[in-house]
Amino acid sequence: MLLAIDCGNTNTVFSIWDGEKFLCTLRTVTEHQRTADQYFVWLSTLLRHHKIEMEIDEVIISSTVPRVVYNLRVFSDRYFDCRPLVVGKPECLLPVDVRVDEGTAVGPDRLVNTVAGFDLHGGNLILVDFGTATTFDVVAEDGAYIGGVISPGVNLSLEALHNAAAALPHVDISKPQAVIGTNTVACMQSGVFWGYIGLVREICTRIKAERGVPMKVVATGGLAPLFQQTEMLFDEYNDDLTMHGLTVIHKYNKDRGTI
Ligand SMILES: Nc1ncnc2c1ncn2[C@@H]1O[C@H](COP(=O)(O)OP(=O)(O)O)[C@@H](O)[C@H]1O
Numbered sequence: 553m554l555l556a557i558d559c560g561n562t563n564t565v566f567s568i569w570d571g572e573k574f575l576c577t578l579r580t581v582t583e584h585q586r587t588a589d590q591y592f593v594w595l596s597t598l599l600r601h602h603k604i605e606m607e608i609d610e611v612i613i614s615s616t617v618p619r620v621v622y623n624l625r626v627f628s629d630r631y632f633d634c635r636p637l638v639v640g641k642p643e644c645l646l647p648v649d650v651r652v653d654e655g656t657a658v659g660p661d662r663l664v665n666t667v668a669g670f671d672l673h674g675g676n677l678i679l680v681d682f683g684t685a686t687t688f689d690v691v692a693e694d695g696a697y698i699g700g701v702i703s704p705g706v707n708l709s710l711e712a713l714h715n716a717a718a719a720l721p722h723v724d725i726s727k728p729q730a731v732i733g734t735n736t737v738a739c740m741q742s743g744v745f746w747g748y749i750g751l752v753r754e755i756c757t758r759i760k761a762e763r764g765v766p767m768k769v770v771a772t773g774g775l776a777p778l779f780q781q782t783e784m785l786f787d788e789y790n791d792d793l794t795m796h797g798l799t800v801i802h803k804y805n806k807d808r809g810t811i
């Protein structure tokens with residue numbers, strides 16, 4: 553079975569893929585200090601709880617945090633006796649082109665999203681991923697990643713207000729009742745919530761105008777539904793987009809004998 557690991561700047565997600573479906577998806581905080589042994593204790597405990605046999609013999613990793621990859625490699629080697637496939641490394645082939653400025657190290661999560669989006673929906677896509685940062689990945693007609701947009705994430709924006717202004721509290725995002733807030737928390741939520749609706753709409757409109765072709769907008773990440781329920785910003789929502797992409801990339805490399 554394949555263990556797919558998607559390491560973001562905030563959370564790391566582990567999914568077990570049996571070749572047809574995901575048996576479970578587990579989430580932990582991203583910490584580069586975490587050792588291979590700590591990953592194993594955490595994973596084996598949860599798999600036992602979910603009554604899933606630990607029959608992992610293949611591992612694929614996408615990480616936006618380069619420092620965690622070393623311990624995840626040791627984890628894979630020590631406990632599953634396998635060399636993981638790491639997205640973004642030269643030995644990991646991608647089924648799509650990457651057409652950006654020379655020397656650009658595109659976030660592996662964005663490449664994985666591109667592969668997943670093209671596999672599920674074909675080309676001409678805008679993929680919006682609500683993570684630590686909110687990224688917009690633009691996928692061309694032929695599936696190539698051709699660039700995009702990086703914006704501060706929703707929680708990051710709220711945290712930045714709290715960290716920089718002495719009188720602003722820690723606030724969680726939610727949909728405010730009105731645009732005009734009548735208390736501090738409501739004012740902050742309004743700024744980020746409605747500001748984000750505007751940000752997403754404006755960026756998608758401008759990307760479509762720049763490309764000059766109809767494009768499908770696909771959103772992923774836990775916060776996407778919050779925005780979708782108010783305004784129809786996205787054509788589709790897929791919470792498993794990145795995990796799906798990891799399985800597609802793994803199969804692509806296996807079929808070509810690189811692993
Ligand atoms: N369903 C959700 N509801 C509320 N907040 C969420 C949800 N899913 C994720 N978040 C928050 O969104 C932020 C980004 O999370 P995540 O998608 O895990 O980021 P990354 O991929 O960059 O690690 C985090 O602050 C996380 O707590």
Ligand SMILES: CC(C)(COP(=O)(O)O)[C@@H](O)C(=O)NCCC(=O)O
Nearest residue numbers: 560561616658659661683684685702
């Ligand atoms: C933009 C990101 C920080 C998003 O990371 P995430 O929010 O998923 O943790 C990540 O994709 C990244 O580090 N990218 C490198 C620069 C680029 O993609 O052009």
Ligand SMILES: [K+]
Nearest residue numbers: 681683685687
């Ligand atoms: K992201």
